[in-house]
Amino acid sequence: MKKDIAFIDDIDIRGKRTLIRVDFNVPLDDRENITDDTRIRAVLPTINYALDEGAKVILASHLGRPQGERVPALSMAPVAKRLGRLLEKEVTLTPNCISEETKSLIMKMKPGDVALLENLRYHPEEEKNDEEFGRRLADLAEAYINDAFATAHRAHASNVAITKFLDKCGAGLLMKKELNYFSMAMENPRRPLVAIVGGKKVSDKVGVLLSLCEKADKLIIGGGMAITFLKAINYEVGKSFIDDTVLDACKSVIDKAKSRKMKLYLPVDFVVADKFDQAAETKVVTYQEIPKDWMALDIGPATVTLFSEAIQNAKTIIWNGPMGVFEMDAFSHGTFAMVSNIANSYALTIVGGGDTDVALHRAGEYAKMSYISTGGGAFLELLEGKNLPAISALRDCCKKINEKVTAC
Numbered sequence: 001m002k003k004d005i006a007f008i009d010d011i012d013i014r015g016k017r018t019l020i021r022v023d024f025n026v027p028l029d030d031r032e033n034i035t036d037d038t039r040i041r042a043v044l045p046t047i048n049y050a051l052d053e054g055a056k057v058i059l060a061s062h063l064g065r066p067q068g069e070r071v072p073a074l075s076m077a078p079v080a081k082r083l084g085r086l087l088e089k090e091v092t093l094t095p096n097c098i099s100e101e102t103k104s105l106i107m108k109m110k111p112g113d114v115a116l117l118e119n120l121r122y123h124p125e126e127e128k129n130d131e132e133f134g135r136r137l138a139d140l141a142e143a144y145i146n147d148a149f150a151t152a153h154r155a156h157a158s159n160v161a162i163t164k165f166l167d168k169c170g171a172g173l174l175m176k177k178e179l180n181y182f183s184m185a186m187e188n189p190r191r192p193l194v195a196i197v198g199g200k201k202v203s204d205k206v207g208v209l210l211s212l213c214e215k216a217d218k219l220i221i222g223g224g225m226a227i228t229f230l231k232a233i234n235y236e237v238g239k240s241f242i243d244d245t246v247l248d249a250c251k252s253v254i255d256k257a258k259s260r261k262m263k264l265y266l267p268v269d270f271v272v273a274d275k276f277d278q279a280a281e282t283k284v285v286t287y288q289e290i291p292k293d294w295m296a297l298d299i300g301p302a303t304v305t306l307f308s309e310a311i312q313n314a315k316t317i318i319w320n321g322p323m324g325v326f327e328m329d330a331f332s333h334g335t336f337a338m339v340s341n342i343a344n345s346y347a348l349t350i351v352g353g354g355d356t357d358v359a360l361h362r363a364g365e366y367a368k369m370s371y372i373s374t375g376g377g378a379f380l381e382l383l384e385g386k387n388l389p390a391i392s393a394l395r396d397c398c399k400k401i402n403e404k405v406t407a408c
Helices: 038-042 044-052 077-087 100-107 131-138 161-165 173-187 206-215 223-232 244-259 301-310 333-343 354-363 377-384 389-407
Strands: 017-021 056-060 114-116 143-146 169-171 193-197 218-221 263-265 269-273 282-286 295-299 316-320 348-352
Touching (some): 038 077, 077 114, 143 389, 169 173, 169 389, 173 316, 206 377, 223 244, 244 263, 263 301, 295 301, 333 348
Parallel strands (some): 017 143, 193 218, 218 263
Antiparallel strands (some): 269 295
């Protein structure tokens, strides 16, 4: 049976120069030390698989936003050092991505060697999906593996253009896991499927919400987004943040949920404050009683109970976005309560989004989730039903291979 995407374990990379696009866009402190190496650890299975196959491993990633300039503070040097420690072997940092010096270093690699290319985004051509830049990256390799799901929604040279110049292209083990869990959640879920969406801005997630109205059995909306929904149906929201460009879109989501007879849950109470400050005066009010000069910054205890009961019988839960301003202790209770409720459910639990990821770590419930996606924007675009450029490029590559095989 033909696959629409090849994976690393479908491709013969033995002894071959194998360029693996990874996401090593890790956080750094003011001394350029890595403060969280989760993204590096996430691709170790793919790197180790390639090493076990005797491949010559070439890793490529961006770091930060150097805007096409060589910014020393955004060098991949700290990543090469940390990766070497994790792999317990030397990782060579190349001086550039595509220079003759870099090419010379790559051509001298032996099976089992690991090289990390310097920051892809030192070159403006990377974000422009420049074909010549993609070709020069491809010239370094004999096989290409994309294991950077977090950048899959971007059409960049290192994940789209490069695939036009190599016959052996596939996805890594992390990408494989991302796509498998997404399929379990959205294409053939165990039901009831409950989707929980929070965060601040509705405009970033209108398409996602409309898509979830088609696929989910229950939709829970929390965080600042819920305030915009209340405003859309003419409730007083005080000085709370609202995304007033999408009030009609909120009504469309509500109407679509009603037309499908899908259960849509909004908060019934909030923790409100007289100012946006950890030391602000706070109180709990119902959604009908938000004072005009106050702002809602977290869901209230009655809402936590309501949402908890809504997920009681769930077989699959998808969650993106916090329930309030959880960075401040006074407004963190709603988010952390939801973390606990979801973590201790019997459902398949899939979580996506940077802020949600941070909340899980702070609550100490990270390990209890079935799967935590490494992609924020890519995760949302998949939920919305969009085609991700990097995935489409791998499909096109696989299609060409299948056509050649059929022709033979």
